[in-house]
Amino acid sequence: MRIFMDTANIEDIRRGVAMGVVDGVTTNPSLVAKEGIEYRDRVLEICEVVQGPVSAECISEAADDLVEEARRIAAWNEHVVVKIPMTEAGLAAIKRVSAEGIKVNTTLIFSPNQALLAARAGATYVSPFIGRLNDAGHDGMAVVRESVQIFEAFHLPTQVLAASIRLPRDVTDAALAGSHVATIPANVLFEMVKHPLTDSGIERFLADAKKYTPV
Numbered sequence: 001m002r003i004f005m006d007t008a009n010i011e012d013i014r015r016g017v018a019m020g021v022v023d024g025v026t027t028n029p030s031l032v033a034k035e036g037i038e039y040r041d042r043v044l045e046i047c048e049v050v051q052g053p054v055s056a057e058c059i060s061e062a063a064d065d066l067v068e069e070a071r072r073i074a075a076w077n078e079h080v081v082v083k084i085p086m087t088e089a090g091l092a093a094i095k096r097v098s099a100e101g102i103k104v105n106t107t108l109i110f111s112p113n114q115a116l117l118a119a120r121a122g123a124t125y126v127s128p129f130i131g132r133l134n135d136a137g138h139d140g141m142a143v144v145r146e147s148v149q150i151f152e153a154f155h156l157p158t159q160v161l162a163a164s165i166r167l168p169r170d171v172t173d174a175a176l177a178g179s180h181v182a183t184i185p186a187n188v189l190f191e192m193v194k195h196p197l198t199d200s201g202i203e204r205f206l207a208d209a210k211k212y213t214p215v
């Protein structure tokens with residue numbers, strides 16, 4: 001499973017990339033709004049740092065407007081993946097821009113049927129929102145698992161990108177569900193590195209290492 005960061009904070013992205021495990025980044029209007037910077041400027045900065053897929057979201061609603069916006073956003077940088085929401089107009093736009101070679105991440109996926117439709121339209125990624133489904137009393141990870149199963153059964157090349165992740169355990173569950181990618185908030189990614197037994201183990205090794213001459 002590939003690891004993306006779900007943030008628009010450039011310092012966190014630099015830190016994640018420096019760890020050597022970040023393959024891409026996903027952004028959305030809410031994440032960029034928190035940063036107090038223009039959307040395009042931040043996306044370009046992120047592309048420079050991550051050198052991998054960077055999702056940037058369309059905010060148009062009609063199909064023709066989405067197509068025009070997707071073309072414009074995709075032209076910002078070779079790494080840009082255009083995020084289009086799951087609507088009828090969104091599907092029509094995905095079909096058209098995917099045929100032009102523009103990579104699309106279909107956002108706001110809440111059911112395997114939505115995932116199937118986006119895949120048939122030609123999306124590169126579908127993003128089921130795990131946390132928001134769980135918040136509403138549903139089983140978020142079931143949507144990931146079933147979407148993966150459907151894509152495998154019909155050899156659909158679309159990748160499942162588990163989004164709206166809230167806890168380190170969600171990442172494990174997404175991997176076990178066969179998700180191709182998980183997009184992880186910075187705090188969750190940095191938390192995944194840690195374990196109290198790792199810390200105490202390092203402490204003990206360092207203490208014992210003082211008992212001999214360093215090599």
Ligand code: G3P
Pocket residue numbers: 006026027028129131132163164165183
């Ligand atoms: O980027 C989309 C998704 O990951 C948002 O997560 O926490 O706002 O539900 P959240």
